[in-house]
Amino acid sequence: MKTKSNLYRKEKLYGLLYVSPPVLGFLLFTLFPVAYSFYGSFTDWDGLGQMDFIGLSNFKDLLTDDLFHKASFNTIYMMIGIPIGIVLALLLALGLNRGIPGTTTFRVIYYVPVISSLAAISIMWSWAFNGDYGLVNQFLELFGIEGPNWLMNKHTVKPALIMMTVWKGLGYTMLLYLAALQSVPRSYYEAAELDGANGFAAFRHITWPMVKPVTFFIVVTNIIGGSQIFTEINIMTSTGGPEYSSASVVFYIWQKAFSNLQMGYASAMAVVLGIFIFIVTLIQFKMNEKSSFDI
């Protein structure tokens, strides 16, 4: 009895020890900064000196801040890329799942952008989008289309960024779908075939419901990631684009905090963004709960 509790205590100690690095890391590098910026959002902190409590004043200013509205609109606009990416990735995954020759090579090709540095990719794409000698316009020229100067035009800069983010995310999404597709039992399809279901019906009633958890995961993570888009914008349109047409919320936060000495105001925006992500994710979880019963 005694030895047992000894062992128990020892194991508990080890357990605690092993979980402590991530827990400590979370406390120090996540929880503390979040709490700090939450407090900062109620102050006029300039990021250097003392913080003075000013109540909800920052949040009130946000309501009438044109640039914040523009940045929020841009951020949400650029999320159009999420459904596009999901459809493309699923099509690719279905294709690769058929066991055509060279599947592994294709998988690697599509996955390369995922592991590449976002900064390097952004630089590469800003060349591709160059109006004079960019790859994209050279390609369009083949069809006799004169392409715009993508990143310098307020109407094309967002579509250009969407194109790039879709391309970047494709490999990761595709790989998730591929794994999901491979875990669908073959017997379901055989049964469907016996019942006389055609390819599309099989997809609709078997494949799509079976990969639903993966779709859900992708939508949630993509929206969270999309809300925080920054590096691409900072590198490809360093001033936030013509007439601020490509600035995202995080880009505006960064400008306020680090160029304009308004850390308190930037914190307030970060809090609003955090709440937005929380609510959207919550809604999705609720929706997923409900629809799970349909299967």
Place this chain on the structure above:
Amino acid sequence: MVKKKSWFMLVSLIFILSTVLAACGGKENSEAGNGNGGSGKASETKELTFMYRGGTDEQKAYTEVVKKFEEDHPGVKVKMVVTAADQYATKLKAAITGNKVPDVFYFESGDLKAYVNSGILKNLTPYLNYSEDINLDNIWKYGVDLYRYDGEMAGQGDIYGMPKDVGPFALGYNKTMFEKEGIPLPDNDVPMTWDEFIEVNKKLTKDTDGDGKVDQYGTGFNVNWALQAFVWSNGADWIDETKTKVTIDDPKFAEALQFFADMQNVHKITPSAEDAQTLDTYQRWMKGELAFFPVGPWDMSTYEGLPFEYDLMPYPAGSTGKPATWTGSLGIGVSEKTKYPEEAVALVNYLTASKEGMEMLVNAKVQIPNLIDMAEEWAADTSTKPANKQEFLDIVGDYGRVLPGHYTYNAEWYNLFFTDIQPVIDGKMTAEEYVKQQQPKMQKLLDRAIEQEQKSKKK
């Protein structure tokens, strides 16, 4: 088995410790420094951190100068921290927030007030006054004054930084193109009028290969960096003398902005609006397709390899008859909390005001000399490109100005001017309409900056 377990224990302990240590790295580092001092050994080496930014040419040049400094100052070691230009502000401000201010660091002149009011920059005046190596009279007054602040107004009072360099943004022209077209070269001393400038540009804008498309243009200015020359030389400005009122609604301002936009839309002497930004006109200039293009001293090493001859001239002048342009600068300051102020100031001086340091940096062709006597000698040598280097010195000594954002607590109000300007440049909105619409918005941001400044002073 037991042994194995204790080994695991050790590893996990190390994990935890390293996490904790990383978190309070700042403190640990400085304590470690102290500890060394106590043991008697490290009182001999004083370590300074120097945070700076720059391209590869500059990094190479600065690394060498710092190495030389260490040789000349035994017992001082400099740890260099370098970042890409666009990340510098973020890194520095993060270091400040985290209470890990580098001993010596670059800073924007626009941040001077904020840094002084928050007790981040050390007042260098007492050190400079005692130093025999420094002769402030031999350094560009423009550059030194940028880092003066008396608690009220920037530009006067104590010195909180030294100019890393001064960057006069001059106007260059493609000499080869002028000669080919048989057009007399621009005068080095008498600026053209705006009308004369348009005339020359029209002559130089042409279709050279006969395919019906214009492929040689007069010019292609980026509004962010070239509009100042036109506004100022027309007697207008973004902000008034007291630095409290946005003055872009002045008719003289609108006139200059309209002239700038008309170069493209009416006179058609520049590439189309969408092509005219950033990289593209720069590329055209480099290929020899533009007659006029601005030249900064930092461009000199790149422009060595241009396939044509280029030289400098004054900007065309508006109604004042006097040319104008801006001169950039970056300051090098010392942390208020540095443990080795003497050595830190010595490093600043070595980089900004010493003959040895300056020679190395000028030879690397990344800047013009800070020392006036050295600069005059440098400009007198017309055998190196560009021949009229004197224009750079004229700008610094005579007609160059600081960008408007420098005087205010932050430059947000000024930046907003350029955020929405594209429709004017494209000719979809008149300059008059634009300045009317934009003035109140900018004024609101300026008021806010002034309010922030008042608060930061009280603290």
